[in-house]
Amino acid sequence: MRVLDARALGRATLARQLLLDRADAPVLDTVAHLGGLQAQEPQEPFVGLWSRLRGFEPTALSDLLTGRRVVRTHLMRRTVHLVTAEDALSWRPRHDAMLRGRVLGTYRRELEGVDLAELAAAGRAVMADGEPRSMSELARALADRWPEPGPRALGEMLVAALIPMVQLPPRGLWRTRAGVRNAPFTAWLGREPDPPAPPGTDPVGETLVRRYLAAFGPAASADLRAWCGLAGLPAAVAAVRGELVALRDERGRELLDLPEAPRPDPDTPAPVRFLPAFDNVILGYHDRSRIIDDVHRGLSVTGARVVLVDGRVAATWVVEDGTVSVTPLRRLARADRAEVAEEGRALAAFLSDGDGDRVRVGAAPP
Incomplete structure (x- = not known):
């Protein structure tokens, strides 16, 4: 596997x-x-x-x-x-x-x-x-x-x-x-929600499994539960398992995925991205370590806005007096700081309808 x-x-x-x-x-x-x-x-x-x-x-x-x-x-x-x-x-x-x-x-x-x-x-x-x-x-x-x-x-x-x-x-x-x-x-x-499924069937649960994997996979059943909050999905997972491929992470957990879903080369460059508060790319997993270090896990539930550098949370950001202010969580390489500043300017322009592009990238923690 x-x-x-x-x-x-x-x-x-x-x-x-x-x-x-x-x-x-x-x-x-x-x-x-x-x-x-x-x-x-x-x-x-x-x-x-x-x-x-x-x-x-x-x-x-x-x-x-x-x-x-x-x-x-x-x-x-x-x-x-x-x-x-x-x-x-x-x-x-x-x-x-x-x-x-x-x-x-x-x-x-x-x-x-x-x-x-x-x-x-x-x-x-x-x-x-x-x-x-x-x-x-x-x-x-x-x-x-x-x-x-x-x-x-x-x-x-x-x-x-x-x-x-x-x-x-x-x-x-x-x-x-x-x-x-x-x-x-x-x-x-204009109408009530769809009626519940007949007993013994779970078509919505099966849909949730497929849709979750399309947007968040590969993932474990515990990750699926963390995203939706539903406890009763093992039967839905079992019902669609024949459509899925099974993988493992480094700790031996079984991960499920859609066969044709993208799994890029690990060396694929990942651009800097600014994420909003409570973004599901972090909250949508039980194991959030693929995106954020455990030491910073609390940021994901306190409403901090974060910056991804090389695909991982590396800084937080706020807007202060029209300036996008970035606080690194670790030392950033010179090229990474430049890319953070460039993406921050683009974000500042978006938030101001093009009226400003001010960004400030702070010093790394000691």
């Missing part, structure tokens, strides 16, 4: 994630290919797409949001993701149990004794007037009936788990600051 070292895995990941070469692809197709983009910070997906697409225009994503072809919704890992409307409608029922379980894991004591079916029906009745609401507005509308849990527990259970909801524009539009206003799938997309 072929063994892939960390560098080979990293290059495969970069190729699947469109980070080796920017792609000439429509934004909608790219969001679908990536299996969505984590979007709890509304402006971050724009940087993620800029780093992956040649000539990316932010208005293209904004138009997809207002045109109801891409939506912001709670999905994988109970986090807000930007996904195609088609995927949201298809995938949401497969995530329902996980979403409920994760909200209960946070608010089990507050929600003890609450009949969730009754709560869901009451929430749907409130939203039936077609008016979008914030989480707190929806919770307050039901507080007289369920005073004990408190608005946070009620609101999160309703919006993140019990009622498939979309976060409406203008939230998530380019250069727009707006609060969260929620509407049910039926109100925004």
Whole structure:
């Protein structure tokens, strides 16, 4: 069985994630290919797409949001993701149990004794007037009936788990600051999510396996679970295993992959790339070592924006007074610093609509 070292895995990941070469692809197709983009910070997906697409225009994503072809919704890992409307409608029922379980894991004591079916029906009745609401507005509308849990527990259970909801524009539009206003799938997309599959079948799970490997493979089953948050996928993996190839990493873990998916030569040059906060190229794995050193693993969950140098996290970046400011995590070679500065100037121009290209690359840590 072929063994892939960390560098080979990293290059495969970069190729699947469109980070080796920017792609000439429509934004909608790219969001679908990536299996969505984590979007709890509304402006971050724009940087993620800029780093992956040649000539990316932010208005293209904004138009997809207002045109109801891409939506912001709670999905994988109970986090807000930007996904195609088609995927949201298809995938949401497969995530329902996980979403409920994760909200209960946070608010089990507050929600003890609450009949969730009754709560869901009451929430749907409130939203039936077609008016979008914030989480707190929806919770307050039901507080007289369920005073004990408190608005946070009620609101999160309703919006993140019990009622498939979309976060409406203008939230998530380019250069727009707006609060969260929620509407049910039926109100925004015109129909309910697809019905659950018959018992004993898992077509959505099988699709998730294939789609994950296309965007993140080669990967272990634990990586798949870390990406989507779903525990019940072994049967789906088993169902499609005959379509897949089996590989191993240097530690002996079995990795699965699509036979024809790209696995570039480990020596393929990897350009500098600036990634947004919470990018799935890092969060989408249980074993994140193919992209980020264990000593820096915490950066991936604290919202740090990172810079890839030779395919690995080597710096963080922020925007300060219109300047892209880069802080290296290790000493960078002169050529790497020059490439970081060049890509940083391009990012600064993108973020300022071409009005500036200021970048500052700090000193390496001692």
